[in-house]
Amino acid sequence: MQKYFSRANIYLVGKQVMPEAEVQRFLENEADTWLTDTDNAAQRIPELAGRICYMSFGDKQGRKDNASYLGHIMQVGHGSVLEHAVFSLLLTGVSRSLTHELVRHRAGFAYSQLSQRYVDETEAQFVIPPAVQGDAELEKLLKDHCDATLKVYAELTEKLAEKYATPEGLVDFALREEQLTEGENGKFTFGEAVEGHDKLSIDDWRELVGKNEGVAKYFKKKTIRGRRKSAREAARSVLPNATETKIFVTGNARSWRHFIELRGDIHAEAEIRALACDVARLLKKEAPNLFGDYEIVKLPDGSERTRTTHRKV
Ligand SMILES: Cc1cc2nc3c(=O)[nH]c(=O)nc-3n(C[C@H](O)[C@H](O)[C@H](O)COP(=O)(O)OP(=O)(O)OC[C@H]3O[C@@H](n4cnc5c(N)ncnc54)[C@H](O)[C@@H]3O)c2cc1C
Structure with missing residues (x-):
């Protein structure tokens, strides 16, 4: 490419x-x-x-x-x-x-x-401004900076992805995306029972996600798009105008x-x-x-x- x-x-x-x-x-x-x-x-x-x-x-x-x-x-x-x-x-x-x-x-x-926000920029391409084109020293300066920002971008997306994959993060995302919805008496449901679990308080969901690998996997799968989008929208702030x-x-x-x-x-x-x-x-x-x-x-x-x-x- x-x-x-x-x-x-x-x-x-x-x-x-x-x-x-x-x-x-x-x-x-x-x-x-x-x-x-x-x-x-x-x-x-x-x-x-x-x-x-x-x-x-x-x-x-x-x-x-x-x-x-x-x-x-x-x-x-x-x-x-x-x-x-x-x-x-x-x-x-x-x-x-x-x-x-x-x-x-x-x-x-x-x-x-x-x-x-939707497209991953880990392998972003760049445009060399006309004033820089053809000048080896200036091009190197610009390219080194672009490479460095891509590293920071990748690190930020990875770290944000990790942060969003904690039990608290996963439950927050499910709530934010309205996948986990409130029913009666402050109990929340996924619309279908998750490995037999249903109608729990937010604290109980967090605890369950923290200790049950199957439930955590389910939450991860359901929230993957939202978590990726949120990581990218924050990480893109380091990408240059180029x-x-x-x-x-x-x-x-x-x-x-x-x-x-x-x-x-x-x-x-x-x-x-x-x-x-x-x-x-x-x-x-x-x-x-x-x-x-x-x-x-x-x-x-x-x-x-x-x-x-x-x-x-
Ligand atoms: C050399 C250059 C330097 C610039 N520097 C800056 C800068 O420093 N900061 C900055 O913010 N922008 C800057 N601009 C952008 C500029 O201010 C215009 O936003 C941009 O060029 C679009 O022009 P436009 O509004 O004429 O075009 P369009 O939005 O396509 O409008 C076309 C024409 O329709 C009419 N029109 C459109 N909307 C309205 C309206 N709401 N009310 C009345 N008439 C309307 C006008 O006649 C307008 O010329 C710069 C542009 C150029 C070319």
Whole structure:
């Protein structure tokens, strides 16, 4: 398994389709003809949406090609039309510090990110910040620190797991997860008798778990997921911002444009700026009429930035 990343992996895992039969049904029922020159759904959908505003079909249709239609939309800042085109990107090889900045983009985005509570990070991977990449001394400093934190993480999870596996810990977890539930007269039950034991007070359960190996084993089995999750959620506090994460991001074309503008800007942090440039490259190829105005400019230090004449449409 790769341990260190220097660039994000971007997977375009979701985009739209436009069922032609439904478009034709609408045109026949209500709108006459529509001339366009793209079969790219991401570009056709916002064009159709925009044309609805003025019902510019048939002899009311002015522009006859998708590029000039969407270009005009951007020029006049009618950006809401672009919200109908949606792209889902799965990002891996990005750091937690990058995603902390990414999720600040609220409008038009949906996120699903790897959980450090549910997923074990004993073998976490890391992202080397662009400024550190290629400098042997700095890379060693960073990698040594990452290795050291993984050791502390492993030790913390192990020690917490031990702590949670004491008779008190096991009964507490069973209670917290509502597996051990209160019945009548302050007696608790597991819903089924545990090796014939049922309806005991909390103190009696603790005592029983302490002296009966079979009952302790049963409690351990029933609480294993909760105990692991609790150990990880505490231990993750030592993991650095450089820890690699995976995030599934769905955004509409207007939101992606805003992201590319803000994070591809020279003032943006280097890792997210590189991502913004890669996202711009991918989306320019995928939907040139929506993203083709972005230039990706090489900077003297070898990194890149984005630039456009249509800001915040
Ligand atoms: C170079 C750089 C440095 C930064 N530094 C910091 C920092 O030091 N500390 C920090 O906390 N953040 C910082 N940020 C994050 C920044 O403040 C924004 O949270 C982030 O860029 C998302 O931008 P946004 O709000 O425009 O995007 P979105 O949340 O996607 O919003 C898009 C647009 O929708 C509109 N909008 C969204 N929500 C509302 C609303 N509630 N009310 C009215 N209009 C709304 C606005 O026009 C907004 O521009 C930085 C960002 C950049 C690019």
